Structures are given as C-alpha cells and as structure tokens.
Amino acid sequence: MQDFEVGQGFEQGELSGNVRLGKFEAHYEELFAEALEDGVITPEERARLEKAASAFGLDRDRVFALERALTAAWEGRHRIAIQVVQTTGEEVAPSLRPLETENDPQVRGLRKRIAELEAENEMLRVELEQARSQVAVEVDFSDLGQRDIPADSPDDIHRRIRHDPRDVESLHALFKATEASDLDRAVRVAQVLSFLGVATAKEQELYLQHDPKAMLRPSASLSSDGWRRNLFHPDEEVLTGDIFAVVTSPVLLGRVTALRHQNALPKLDPAKLQDPRSSTVSAVRSFGWAASILGMTAPALYADGEWTGSCEMVPGIPPVVRLGRGSLSGRSPGQLAFIAGRMLASLREEHFVKLLFPNIPDLEDIFLAALSIGQPHLPLAAAVRQRAEPIAKAIVPLLEPAHLDRLRGHFIRFVEEGGRTNLVRWAQAAELTANRAGLLLSNDLEGAAKLLEVEPDRDLKIDDLIVFLTGDRCSRLRKQLGVSLG
Numbered sequence: 206m207q208d209f210e211v212g213q214g215f216e217q218g219e220l221s222g223n224v225r226l227g228k229f230e231a232h233y234e235e236l237f238a239e240a241l242e243d244g245v246i247t248p249e250e251r252a253r254l255e256k257a258a259s260a261f262g263l264d265r266d267r268v269f270a271l272e273r274a275l276t277a278a279w280e281g282r283h284r285i286a287i288q289v290v291q292t293t294g295e296e297v298a299p300s301l302r303p304l305e306t307e308n309d310p311q312v313r314g315l316r317k318r319i320a321e322l323e324a325e326n327e328m329l330r331v332e333l334e335q336a337r338s339q340v341a342v343e344v345d346f347s348d349l350g351q352r353d354i355p356a357d358s359p360d361d362i363h364r365r366i367r368h369d370p371r372d373v374e375s376l377h378a379l380f381k382a383t384e385a386s387d388l389d390r391a392v393r394v395a396q397v398l399s400f401l402g403v404a405t406a407k408e409q410e411l412y413l414q415h416d417p418k419a420m421l422r423p424s425a426s427l428s429s430d431g432w433r434r435n436l437f438h439p440d441e442e443v444l445t446g447d448i449f450a451v452v453t454s455p456v457l458l459g460r461v462t463a464l465r466h467q468n469a470l471p472k473l474d475p476a477k478l479q480d481p482r483s484s485t486v487s488a489v490r491s492f493g494w495a496a497s498i499l500g501m502t503a504p505a506l507y508a509d510g511e512w513t514g515s516c517e518m519v520p521g522i523p524p525v526v527r528l529g530r531g532s533l534s535g536r537s538p539g540q541l542a543f544i545a546g547r548m549l550a551s552l553r554e555e556h557f558v559k560l561l562f563p564n565i566p567d568l569e570d571i572f573l574a575a576l577s578i579g580q581p582h583l584p585l586a587a588a589v590r591q592r593a594e595p596i597a598k599a600i601v602p603l604l605e606p607a608h609l610d611r612l613r614g615h616f617i618r619f620v621e622e623g624g625r626t627n628l629v630r631w632a633q634a635a636e637l638t639a640n641r642a643g644l645l646l647s648n649d650l651e652g653a654a655k656l657l658e659v660e661p662d663r664d665l666k667i668d669d670l671i672v673f674l675t676g677d678r679c680s681r682l683r684k685q686l687g688v689s690l691g
Contacts, residue, residue, distance in 0.1 A: 208420050209495075209541075211423055211494065212424045215423060215424055215425065216426070218427075219500065220501060221500055222429070222499075223501055224454060224523060224557050238275060238462045238465050242466065245287070246287060273602035277595065357382060359677075360677075362375050362378050362379045363675060363677070366675055370668040370672050371401060376394060376397060376675070377408075379394050379675060380408055389680060389689040390677075392412060392415050393648075393674050393679065394675050395412035397671050397675055398412075417649070418649075420539070421686065422688070423686035423688050424687030424688075425686060426498055426499070426500045427498060427499050428500060431682060432499075432500075435679075436550075436638060436678070438635075438637040438669070440634035440637075441638055442627075442630075443555075444622065444626075445626045446555030446631070447555065448619070449554075449555060449557075449558045449559075450554040450555045451608050451611050451612050451615070452558075453557050453558055454603065455600040455603040456562075456571060456600065457520065457522065459600075460520055460561050471519050471527075473507045474507070474509070477507045478507055481493025481496075481506060484508075486508050486528075488528045488544070488545075491541040491544070492504070492506055492526070492545045492549070495542060501549055501553070504518075504524060504552060505526070506525070506527075508528050508533060510529070510533055513531070514527075514531055515529055515532045516528055516532050516544050516548055518560050524552065524557075524560075526548060526552075537649070539648070539652040540653075542646040542649070543643035543644060543646065543649065543653045544643065545643070546646040546647065547642060548639075549642065550641075551635075558571060559636075565628055571596060573585065573593040574597040574600060575597075576616055577597050578600060578601055578604070578612050579609075579614075580613070640669065641669070641673045644670050644674060650670060653667075654670075
C-alpha cells in the first residue's frame with residue numbers, strides 16, 4: 206500500500222493530454238447508434254432521441270453535429286443512405302434533412318471549380334511521384350556540427366552511446382565523467398552497467414547504495430512542456446501528433462459506433478470497476494499514482510482476474526483500461542509502474558489514434574482526412590481521396606471552430622516544414638515514447654526488460670531505454686519531478 210504514493214507537499218500541475226468527450230454525449234451516441242442499426246430512423250425512434258437529448262440537456266447544435274458525424278460514418282461504411290421514415294405532414298429532423306442543391310447556380314459553379322482542381326491534383330500527383338522517386342536514402346550528419354565538444358565530456362560520451370547503447374567502454378567512461386559532478390546520472394549509468402552484467406565493484410556499490418527498488422515520491426507533476434521537450438522520443442514528429450490530437454475524439458466516436466454495430470465492443474462487468482483512490486489492488490493504485498505524476502487523469506480501470514492478458518485499452522466514450530492476470534499478480538512495483546506509465550502515454554491524445562488503429566494504412570487515411578479538413582483543396586489522388594473523404598465527413602461535424610482553426614494552422618506549419626511525414630517512423634517513435642514514460646516512473650531497467658521480452662524488436666526497445674536512462678533528457682525530467690539524487 207505504501208509503494209504508490211507521491212511525496213509530501215506534492216504539487217499537481219495542469220492536467221493535459223487526456224481524450225475528452227462528455228458522458229451525456231456518450232449516452233446519446235449509444236442511443237443514436239442503436240437507432241441507426243438497420244439504416245432507418247423511424248418517427249418513434251426520432252421522438253425517443255429528441256426526448257433523450259432534452260433530458261441530457263445537450264446543446265441542439267451539438268446534437269445535430271453528433272448525428273451528422275454518426276450518419277456519415279454509417280453511410281461511408283455501408284455505401285447506402287440512411288432512410289428517414291416520417292408520418293404525413295411531418296418534417297424530417299433538421300440534422301438529417303438533405304440539402305436542395307441540384308439547381309443552385311452557386312453549387313454548379315463550385316462543382317466546375319472542383320473538376321478543375323481535380324485535374325490540377327492529378328498533375329501534382331504525377332510530379333510528386335517523380336520527385337519521390339529521386340529522393341535519396343536518409344543520412345544523419347547532425348553530429349558533425351558538435352566537434353567542439355571535448356572528447357571526455359558527458360555530452361560527447363553520450364553521443365557515442367546513442368550510436369551504440371551497449372558500448373561498455375563508453376558507459377564506464379560516462380560513469381567516471383559524472384560520478385563527481387552529477388550523482389543522479391552516475392547512479393543511472395551504474396544501473397545500466399549492472400543490468401548488462403559488466404559493472405565494476407565501485408559502480409555496483411553506488412547503484413545498490415541508492416535503493417534501486419524504491420518507488421518515486423515526486424514533489425511535482427510533469428508539465429506538458431516536459432512531455433514535449435524531454436519525454437517524447439527525438440524521432441517523434443510533434444506536429445504529426447498535434448494533427449492526430451485534434452481529430453482523436455471524433456475518430457474514437459466513429460470507432461466505438463462501428464464496433465457496437467459489429468457487436469465487437471467488449472462488455473465489461475461493472476462489478477470489476479475500481480477506484481484508484483481507494484482500491485487495495487496494487488495494479489490499480491499504480492495507475493492513479495502514475496497519472497498524478499504524468500499530469501494526466503487516470504482512466505476508468507477494470508480489474509478482471511479472469512482475463513489472461515496484462516493491460517489493454519478498451520474503446521469506449523471515454524476509453525477505459527482493463528487489467529488482467531498479467532498485471533494483477535506476480536508483478537513488482539517497478540513493473541507495475543512501467544505498465545501504467547506506458548499505457549498512460551499511449552492514451553494521450555497525440556498517440557491515442559495509434560491504439561485505435563495500429564495499422565499504418567489506417568493511420569495514413571486518418572492523417573490525410575485531417576489535413577484535408579485543414580485545407581479542403583488539398584491535392585490528393587482519386588484513390589486516396591476516396592478513402593479519406595468519408596472519414597473527413599464523419600469528423601467535421603464534431604469539430605468546434607477552434608478545432609478547425611487548429612487544423613488550418615497545423616496544415617500551414619506542415620507545409621512550411623516540408624509537407625512530409627513518415628508515419629511508420631512516427632508510430633515506432635510513439636511506442637518508444639511510451640516505453641520511456643514507463644521507465645521514468647519505474648526507474649527499473651531490468652523490470653522493463655522482462656516485460657518487453659515477448660515483444661517484437663525487444664533489443665531495439667531496450668537499447669532506446671538505455672540511451673534515455675543515461676541521457677540528459679532523463680536528468681531534466683527527474684529534476685522537474687523533484688526526484689533527482691544529490
């Protein structure tokens with residue numbers, strides 16, 4: 206019970222990063238999704254929906270936006286239009302009424318302009334493909350500009366470690382360079398050497414002297430700036446995550462609706478819901494503790510001893526987390542901290558879409574849909590537009606004016622920064638960021654390595670944790686949390 210507690214006088218900063226959607230909107234989404242099940246909205250269903258919206262006190266415009274988004278998602282999936290059955294003299298609900306545009310001169314003019322733009326798109330697509338075919342292999346010469354750094358300085362030594370995280374000679378050198386001036390970093394380097402089984406007696410003694418199994422008791426929480434500047438992996442393009450963050454809630458809403466329609470939405474036992482503030486289950490308490498430190502709100506947690514897994518996000522509005530046997534028993538406090546930190550980092554709005562859609566083609570479609578909302582005249586190939594447009598139509602109704610402004614701003618920045626992103630690299634970097642968050646909380650490289658044993662690219666992930674644990678980014682984060690030694 207004493208493992209997961211913050212320090213005395215702990216200062217909770219601003220909470221950020223969580224995916225947001227109101228609980229009453231969640232209830233209405235469920236009701237409307239049920240009404241859409243057969244593709245027909247009857248007068249009785251419409252009356253029931255109107256009554257529910259009124260009872261929940263939902264804003265009428267927001268209700269219409271929800272309905273438009275859900276309808277667009279349903280029609281995009283089934284390729285047929287929703288039917289609205291009405292009694293004689295009864296008007297169709299404003300949210301579902303089709304627009305009369307066929308004879309509108311302005312619409313005809315816009316369609317002509319669209320045709321011209323599509324022709325331009327095709328020309329740009331060809332030019333883009335030609336340009337891409339001439340792109341050279343990516344080469345990183347960023348270190349060449351740092352020749353003025355002394356060869357025996359911690360920065361120069363750590364640069365060598367970044368290139369070869371298990372270079373024992375460089376790790377020993379980093380320990381010697383920091384033991385007198387930076388105790389916290391020296392202890393962390395000693396931990397790595399101990400993990401690799403190559404620590405000297407002096408290094409092992411210093412590591413064990415500072416109670417490596419003790420859990421963090423921070424005096425402050427991590428700020429949003431701390432996340433972005435020091436915890437995000439260097440390969441994680443922040444702007445890409447910012448673009449995904451704007452559309453996360455609408456994408457979640459559409460995904461939940463689709464899973465409910467397929468009867469694939471996991472049903473959790475309400476009796477297994479746990480409160481991290483009062484629970485005696487260590488795995489549950491670890492999430493409350495970790496969320497406080499990382500400047501987030503803990504998700505709803507279900508402790509399910511019958512499930513053989515360890516920890517998973519279950520789609521919902523809002524999303525929840527299920528803890529299974531793999532985390533409810535047989536785990537050290539450090540391992541539980543790693544599990545909690547990694548999941549919470551994945552639940553951040555910048556990364557959450559990757560949890561919902563782990564496949565890169567799906568991420569590409571969502572990303573392009575978001576860009577096309579920020580710039581409706583974005584030149585896309587016909588096949589790409591066919592995939593992205595239905596997604597954009599399902600997202601737009603749920604975006605507030607501020608969200609649209611953010612997407613426009615992100616699009617401008619995206620173009621200014623070259624107009625390119627590598628979603629494979631971004632997804633890999635987001636996963637490494639989550640691992641770093643887990644290690645920051647656990648300070649237990651050996652425990653993290655055991656949890657990563659069964660995962661693909663295990664050695665690559667552990668190497669990245671070594672680079673992080675021995676680097677100055679980790680130093681700055683520990684200082685911000687108030688847990689730095691010395």
